[in-house]
Amino acid sequence: MWRSITINLADLLFSVSEAMDLSDPSLVDHQIRTAYVSSELAQAAALNHHDAERLFTAALLHDIGALSPEEKLGIHMHEDLRPEPHCQRGGTLFREAFWLAPAADIIDWHHTPYAVHREHGRSLSDASVTEAQMLLLGDVLERSVDRNRFILHQLDGLRARIRKLSGTLLHPDLVLLFEQVAKREEFWLELVSRDLSRHLRERSLLRFINIDYPAARAVAGVLKDITDFRSRFTAAHSTGVASCARQIAEVLHFSGKDLQQIELAGFLHDIGKLVVPNSILCKPGMLSPQEYAVVRQHPFYTHRILARVRGFEQIAEWASCHHERLDGSGYPAQLDRHSLDLGAKVVAVADVAAAIAERRPYRDPGGQQAVLTALQDMSVKGLLEPTIVEALADRYNQIMDNVHAAQADDEQRYQARYAQFS
Ligand SMILES: [Fe+2]
Numbered sequence: 001m002w003r004s005i006t007i008n009l010a011d012l013l014f015s016v017s018e019a020m021d022l023s024d025p026s027l028v029d030h031q032i033r034t035a036y037v038s039s040e041l042a043q044a045a046a047l048n049h050h051d052a053e054r055l056f057t058a059a060l061l062h063d064i065g066a067l068s069p070e071e072k073l074g075i076h077m078h079e080d081l082r083p084e085p086h087c088q089r090g091g092t093l094f095r096e097a098f099w100l101a102p103a104a105d106i107i108d109w110h111h112t113p114y115a116v117h118r119e120h121g122r123s124l125s126d127a128s129v130t131e132a133q134m135l136l137l138g139d140v141l142e143r144s145v146d147r148n149r150f151i152l153h154q155l156d157g158l159r160a161r162i163r164k165l166s167g168t169l170l171h172p173d174l175v176l177l178f179e180q181v182a183k184r185e186e187f188w189l190e191l192v193s194r195d196l197s198r199h200l201r202e203r204s205l206l207r208f209i210n211i212d213y214p215a216a217r218a219v220a221g222v223l224k225d226i227t228d229f230r231s232r233f234t235a236a237h238s239t240g241v242a243s244c245a246r247q248i249a250e251v252l253h254f255s256g257k258d259l260q261q262i263e264l265a266g267f268l269h270d271i272g273k274l275v276v277p278n279s280i281l282c283k284p285g286m287l288s289p290q291e292y293a294v295v296r297q298h299p300f301y302t303h304r305i306l307a308r309v310r311g312f313e314q315i316a317e318w319a320s321c322h323h324e325r326l327d328g329s330g331y332p333a334q335l336d337r338h339s340l341d342l343g344a345k346v347v348a349v350a351d352v353a354a355a356i357a358e359r360r361p362y363r364d365p366g367g368q369q370a371v372l373t374a375l376q377d378m379s380v381k382g383l384l385e386p387t388i389v390e391a392l393a394d395r396y397n398q399i400m401d402n403v404h405a406a407q408a409d410d411e412q413r414y415q416a417r418y419a420q421f422s
Pocket residue numbers: 062063075083086110111139
């Protein structure tokens with residue numbers, strides 16, 4: 001009997017939150033800072049632990065529905081930009097995963113003005129309204145901080161800004177609560193501290209929940225969606241890589257736990273693309289050398305995000321080495337056949353196979369001949385492991401039929417809910 005994997009959910013949420021905000025200097029730690037302000041308000045309001053944890057989870061990933069760095073930046077800089085689409089998409093994404101679903105309403109409402117709640121007869125006695133308002137206050141405050149000025153020189157302006165929103169955007173009681181919190185200089189110094197993320201992790205505002213494989217798979221599914229749904233051409237890419245890698249690993253007699261890990265590695269292998277802007281990621285033509293360099297950093301960030309999650313050590317390695325090549329010509333670490341693990345080599349083959357079989361802006365999807373010719377060519381050149389390429393070639397139709405079946409669900413969800421946004 002093999003043991004199932006368990007991972008630490010809090011580690012994963014912190015890690016993804018940070019990664020989402022790495023794409024522009026003005027966004028760094030935006031969600032973590034917002035989560036901090038929300039948690040200080042929750043503490044001042046004596047919210048129970050369950051509600052405080054739910055709010056914190058929502059705040060850490062509150063802009064998850066803004067699928068590109070450009071959209072995140074737009075919402076961050078421009079008040080008048082319509083924020084609803086990213087709220088709705090974020091709420092929908094949260095509802096897909098059991099551990100995130102309880103916070104979905106908060107994501108839906110994180111830009112909803114108090115006046116609108118009032119029109120709809122919703123009051124602060126509804127916990128999700130209270131929490132969404134706390135998140136909104138944290139978000140507005142964080143976006144108003146001038147990152148180039150000493151924080152204690154900005155207090156009057158920041159407090160006045162929040163006070164001005166009382167009764168319209170924010171519930172007056174919440175603004176009064178904020179006034180209490182904002183009296184402490186410590187609150188402000190902590191907000192802009194470089195160590196804020198580490199402090200929050202140590203204060204364990206989230207329980208360190210070990211989740212099992214089905215739960216990890218559901219959360220990884222959401223993260224896969226935010227990676228792949230940025231373009232119709234990649235909407236089902238990571239699902240394809242996961243399915244292909246898992247099936248090849250079965251042929252190679254991987255254990256049950258390793259099959260789970262290789263599937264998750266497939267789901268998450270391109271998560272580092274969170275730092276790459278859409279203008280480059282979705283560019284229809286050839287990339288310039290400068291643009292290509294920006295794309296090439298993504299496996300480095302895949303490793304950065306996953307390696308910090310307890311329980312994900314193996315997955316981090318397999319996922320982040322998918323552009324390494326056996327002769328050491330890959331990236332980002334230039335590892336070679338001796339230092340690459342079998343699982344990493346499997347994901348690399350699956351990534352190439354899935355990518356060639358998908359449509360791209362500049363070409364039709366590759367059929368069996370195109371995929372196998374490319375793989376065998378790379379195998380002959382000493383880039384990909386020949387035994388793995390053979391394992392796929394021997395069962396090509398069976399494996400790729402399953403890959404396409406797995407991808408059909410993603411294609412359908414993408415078309416139904418996200419296509420209009422990309
Ligand atoms: Fe937002």
